[in-house]
Amino acid sequence: MSEIFVKIVRVPGAVTEVGLEQGSTVADALSAAGIEQNNAEVLKVGSSSVDRNYTLVDGDRVIYSIGAKGN
Numbered sequence: 001m002s003e004i005f006v007k008i009v010r011v012p013g014a015v016t017e018v019g020l021e022q023g024s025t026v027a028d029a030l031s032a033a034g035i036e037q038n039n040a041e042v043l044k045v046g047s048s049s050v051d052r053n054y055t056l057v058d059g060d061r062v063i064y065s066i067g068a069k070g071n
Helices: 026-032
Strands: 003-011 015-021 041-045 061-066
Touching: 003 026, 015 026, 026 061
Parallel strands: 003 061
Antiparallel strands: 003 015, 041 061
């Protein structure tokens, strides 16, 4: 299987590039980047909202942001 490279953009935070096997998901990418997942996150690839099961392709940018807490 070939390898793909995706960037994880943490908001707020840093950008991390990870190498994954083709067919990997957002959950796989977050795990490879050492990001612990929770239910308060917003996940996007490009401008589209996605879930953890979204299959990534080479060059994707995953935007991971933590939702703001309100009253």
